[in-house]
Amino acid sequence: MSQKMSSQAYADKPARSANMKVVEGSYAVAHAVMCCLPDVISAYPITPQTHIVEHLSQMVADGELDSEFLTVDSEFSALSVLVGASAAGARSYSSTTSQGLALMYEVLYNVSGMRLPIVMNVANRALSAPLNIWNDQQDSIGARDVGWLQIYVEDVQEAVDATLQAYKIAEDPAIRTPIMVCMDGYILTHVYEPVELLDKELSREFLPPFQPENILDPSDPKTFGAFADPTTYTEFRYLQFEAQQKALGTIEKVAKEFEETFGRYYGGLVDSYRAEDAEIVIVTMGSVIGTIKDAIDAKRAEGKKVGLVKVRSYRPFPVQALRKTLKDASVIAVLEKDVAIGGEAGLLTDLKAALYNSSIRTPIIGFTAGLGGRDITIKDIRKIVEKADAARKKIESEFEFLDLRMEIL
Amino acid sequence: MEKSLLAPGHRACAGCAMPTTIKLVLDAAGPNTIVVSPTSCLEVTTTPFPESAWCVPWIHSLFENAAAVASGVEVMLKRKCKDTNVVVIGGDGSTFDIGMGSNSGMFERGHKILYVCYDNEAYMNTGVQRSGSTPFCAQTTTTPSGSKSLGNPRPKKDMPAIAMAHKVPYVATASVAYPVDLRRKVKAALRVNGPSYIQVNAPCITGWTFDAGTMIEVARLAVETGLWPLAEWVNGELVGVKKVRRAKPVEEYLKSQGRYRHLFKRPEGADILKQIQAMADANIAKYKLAD
Amino acid sequence: MEIKAGKLVDPCSTQITKTGAWRTFVPVVDHKECIKCNLCEIFCPEGCIHQVSSKDVDALLKYGYKPDQISSLPKDDILFVPDLNYCKGCSVCAHECPRKAIEMFLEEK
Ligand SMILES: Cc1ncc(C[n+]2csc(CCOP(=O)(O)OP(=O)(O)O)c2C)c(N)n1
Ligand code: SF4
Ligand code: SF4
Ligand SMILES: [Mg+2]
Numbered sequence: 001m002s003q004k005m006s007s008q009a010y011a012d013k014p015a016r017s018a019n020m021k022v023v024e025g026s027y028a029v030a031h032a033v034m035c036c037l038p039d040v041i042s043a044y045p046i047t048p049q050t051h052i053v054e055h056l057s058q059m060v061a062d063g064e065l066d067s068e069f070l071t072v073d074s075e076f077s078a079l080s081v082l083v084g085a086s087a088a089g090a091r092s093y094s095s096t097t098s099q100g101l102a103l104m105y106e107v108l109y110n111v112s113g114m115r116l117p118i119v120m121n122v123a124n125r126a127l128s129a130p131l132n133i134w135n136d137q138q139d140s141i142g143a144r145d146v147g148w149l150q151i152y153v154e155d156v157q158e159a160v161d162a163t164l165q166a167y168k169i170a171e172d173p174a175i176r177t178p179i180m181v182c183m184d185g186y187i188l189t190h191v192y193e194p195v196e197l198l199d200k201e202l203s204r205e206f207l208p209p210f211q212p213e214n215i216l217d218p219s220d221p222k223t224f225g226a227f228a229d230p231t232t233y234t235e236f237r238y239l240q241f242e243a244q245q246k247a248l249g250t251i252e253k254v255a256k257e258f259e260e261t262f263g264r265y266y267g268g269l270v271d272s273y274r275a276e277d278a279e280i281v282i283v284t285m286g287s288v289i290g291t292i293k294d295a296i297d298a299k300r301a302e303g304k305k306v307g308l309v310k311v312r313s314y315r316p317f318p319v320q321a322l323r324k325t326l327k328d329a330s331v332i333a334v335l336e337k338d339v340a341i342g343g344e345a346g347l348l349t350d351l352k353a354a355l356y357n358s359s360i361r362t363p364i365i366g367f368t369a370g371l372g373g374r375d376i377t378i379k380d381i382r383k384i385v386e387k388a389d390a391a392r393k394k395i396e397s398e399f400e401f402l403d404l405r406m407e408i409l
Numbered sequence: 410m411e412k413s414l415l416a417p418g419h420r421a422c423a424g425c426a427m428p429t430t431i432k433l434v435l436d437a438a439g440p441n442t443i444v445v446s447p448t449s450c451l452e453v454t455t456t457p458f459p460e461s462a463w464c465v466p467w468i469h470s471l472f473e474n475a476a477a478v479a480s481g482v483e484v485m486l487k488r489k490c491k492d493t494n495v496v497v498i499g500g501d502g503s504t505f506d507i508g509m510g511s512n513s514g515m516f517e518r519g520h521k522i523l524y525v526c527y528d529n530e531a532y533m534n535t536g537v538q539r540s541g542s543t544p545f546c547a548q549t550t551t552t553p554s555g556s557k558s559l560g561n562p563r564p565k566k567d568m569p570a571i572a573m574a575h576k577v578p579y580v581a582t583a584s585v586a587y588p589v590d591l592r593r594k595v596k597a598a599l600r601v602n603g604p605s606y607i608q609v610n611a612p613c614i615t616g617w618t619f620d621a622g623t624m625i626e627v628a629r630l631a632v633e634t635g636l637w638p639l640a641e642w643v644n645g646e647l648v649g650v651k652k653v654r655r656a657k658p659v660e661e662y663l664k665s666q667g668r669y670r671h672l673f674k675r676p677e678g679a680d681i682l683k684q685i686q687a688m689a690d691a692n693i694a695k696y697k698l699a700d
Numbered sequence: 701m702e703i704k705a706g707k708l709v710d711p712c713s714t715q716i717t718k719t720g721a722w723r724t725f726v727p728v729v730d731h732k733e734c735i736k737c738n739l740c741e742i743f744c745p746e747g748c749i750h751q752v753s754s755k756d757v758d759a760l761l762k763y764g765y766k767p768d769q770i771s772s773l774p775k776d777d778i779l780f781v782p783d784l785n786y787c788k789g790c791s792v793c794a795h796e797c798p799r800k801a802i803e804m805f806l807e808e809k
Pocket of ligand 2: 420421422424425426427450454529533534612613614615616
């Protein structure tokens with residue numbers, strides 16, 4: 001058991017219900033959204049998110065899903081529609097990626113500041129320029145400070161399950177914070193995989209109806225979105241900060257509740273694979289985990305003690321959980337599909353900061369790879385392991401582009 | 410008059426037309442109304458946390474998305490079978506410029522939303538910069554008069570025509586100086602089963618610089634000169650205009666405000682005055698104001 | 701004041717801010733000249749001109765009348781009274797009054 005990631009433990013079991021189907025990732029997510037019974041959906045098409053909203057549109061058109069689906073003029077308007085809908089009491093859903101997420105930027109802050117528990121799937125994709133429609137995670141990592149919770153999923157099943165969990169976390173009165181469920185575009189949105197689709201009844205039991213304290217209502221005419229001056233603004237931000245800290249517990253709690261109802265668990269904040277006795281630990285997020293696990297198995301066969309830590313909750317950043325899981329590593333290598341141009345990269349920077357004031361004095365090196373959809377191969381992971389091994393004695397490079405094509409530079 | 414649905418204690422400049430406009434709109438719409446407002450003088454002066462001047466439910470999100478936010482509100486009310494008015498009250502900056510995409514989407518989707526623009530013809534909240542609504546040759550802080558400039562080089566954008574191009578079933582222009590007309594138009598708009606747009610001339614004492622107390626008089630002059638026709642369109646057809654029996658010369662209106670002062674000081678101003686008079690004359694002819 | 705997540709702002713709550721402190725000039729209504737057209741009430745940006753019965757001494761005191769002024773007001777009448785707690789002294793009412801029944805005076809504070 002200790003050698004398996006928690007999700008793996010369940011995936012090995014035979015199909016437990018008739019809901020196990022081979023479907024497209026986008027369909028599986030759309031189906032999960034349907035099981036969450038959103039009142040209002042608003043989204044704008046952008047590759048590779050499009051299939052999610054097309055499936056939802058079809059479900060609404062077929063009367064399978066009783067939601068208001070608003071087709072709008074932009075992602076900016078899509079999320080803005082949900083501000084109004086959510087303030088009027090609607091469970092609200094959107095999905096986007098890349099340019100669309102960037103266009104939403106101003107609204108993202110607004111939604112979290114107004115404490116509207118909107119859930120959004122981000123089908124992670126690269127940002128222009130140059131224009132590129134393939135997967136990486138620059139889009140949502142770039143939005144790490146907008147006040148939303150961010151969960152990064154590893155496979156389609158987790159995307160499905162995390163979407164249902166997301167509403168329960170977001171709508172918790174102590175949290176009231178929007179969530180992005182981030183899934184790698186194409187790799188997870190367009191893949192056909194056996195997925196256990198959510199059971200509608202069980203989902204309804206798991207997720208209570210949305211009951212906000214205040215809504216726009218003439219019988220109790222409150223003002224939403226007032227203007228705060230320096231005497232109060234800090235406290236509004238502090239409350240958001242505090243809610244994210246509380247969410248560390250809620251994310252874990254909801255993951256456990258989900259396990260009780262549905263029998264699947266992915267770790268709440270973090271998860272690990274063969275990490276207990278690992279000397280070299282790779283830390284990462286998202287779908288690349290499958291490849292890393294294969295590489296780890298191979299390395300283990302060669303006698304190298306390599307393990308993996310998966311960051312599932314990137315916001316809130318699980319500082320304590322990471323300190324605990326990483327305390328015995330002798331070297332840490334962070335692999336991520338984003339780059340903070342002018343700095344290093346999001347996960348690397350956050351992890352270093354998380355460990356700095358702890359007793360952990362392990363060398364940490366970072367790699368960006370897979371930008372704009374470039375494949376991350378087992379060979380790449382082997383390279384990481386070798387570099388990490390060497391870094392135990394001397395760090396040659398603190399941060400590098402792992403898969404640079406030197407020949408075209 | 411019923412108890413006002415806009416409370417006193419708001420922070421609008423003394424003599425601003427915006428609060429009077431809101432009062433009149435709310436008076437006609439009544440308490441069963443939800444208001445959505447974009448960022449503007451209205452927002453900062455009426456909702457300084459922890460206070461609000463609004464006695465109806467009110468929401469502000471951003472500068473450019475009020476119509477989209479209102480769409481979300483309206484759709485959720487419909488879902489709950491609630492018959493509540495949804496009214497956007499926003500400035501010309503959000504209406505004519507930055508919120509155009511969101512307005513266009515709302516109009517096109519046909520939501521039952523009344524959009525009221527209180528038009529003070531510039532970005533006042535940020536200190537009187539030009540907007541797409543700023544009239545020809547008016548000075549703002551970004552279209553000042555100078556050796557190479559006579560103020561705003563372009564005429565005002567025709568926002569009612571843009572609304573009508575979306576087949577908005579009810580469109581009207583109104584003025585803070587004509588309260589009976591404004592209230593009637595708000596009531597008519599709220600009866601429409603679809604979007605409606607009312608553009609209200611609402612002078613800004615700070616940006617237009619007129620004498621204390623003359624706010625209503627300035628707004629009235631805009632109508633009496635033919636520069637601001639009070640018109641009403643149903644399904645794109647002009648159904649009513651307020652007649653201006655003997656139109657006043659535009660100079661009377663322009664002279665009442667500091668933003669046009671340069672036209673009376675600089676020699677090139679004379680020609681501009683003729684051009685502005687021609688605009689008023691064109692309105693008078695087009696809307697048959699003088700008949 | 702308490703700031704709590706999701707706690708919203710109460711309606712009409714700007715009333716706690718007495719914008720009358722902004723005022724330099726104060727409107728004084730000659731009630732005998734007033735023809736009850738209610739234009740001042742409609743146009744006042746503060747919404748602070750109210751119709752008050754001359755018998756409603758409490759309201760008159762609340763809106764800023766001094767006891768000795770109240771005794772000289774017309775008896776048994778509806779008066780248009782600016783609430784001096786909020787009146788910013790913009791003089792729109794004075795300007796719009798068709799009878800010129802409202803006059804602005806430099807206020808002694
Ligand atoms: C995206 C964005 N750009 C700029 C601003 C700054 N801003 C706030 S209000 C405003 C002007 C508002 O003008 P208008 O809509 O005409 O309302 P007014 O203040 O004139 O009543 C501007 C430019 C902003 N809040 N958001
Ligand atoms: S700046 Fe103009 S629009 Fe803004 S509150 Fe003052 S008078 Fe009103
Ligand atoms: S002076 Fe202005 S604020 Fe005061 S009562 Fe008259 S209109 Fe209202
Ligand atoms: Mg303006």
